[in-house]
Amino acid sequence: MNTQKPKFSRRTIALFWLVVLAVLIGTLIYLELIPVLYVLATVSLVALLLIVAFADLEKVGVEGSEGFARDMN
Numbered sequence: 001m002n003t004q005k006p007k008f009s010r011r012t013i014a015l016f017w018l019v020v021l022a023v024l025i026g027t028l029i030y031l032e033l034i035p036v037l038y039v040l041a042t043v044s045l046v047a048l049l050l051i052v053a054f055a056d057l058e059k060v061g062v063e064g065s066e067g068f069a070r071d072m073n
């Protein structure tokens with residue numbers, strides 16, 4: 001049984017990736033490789049749209065939206 005906590009939290013890993021991408025984009029802008037940025041932006045947008053398209057939204061619970069509606073009243 002592996003009951004050890006992971007070394008880094010999900011928030012730390014997300015911040016690490018954010019910094020890596022910011023440095024990459026900043027470097028590409030500094031080197032004036034704008035066409036590469038266009039390609040990366042296009043590929044990223046396509047990947048995001050594919051993730052949303054294949055998301056299983058049928059199993060999302062309705063209970064959450066009802067609770068939200070009750071809080072608004």
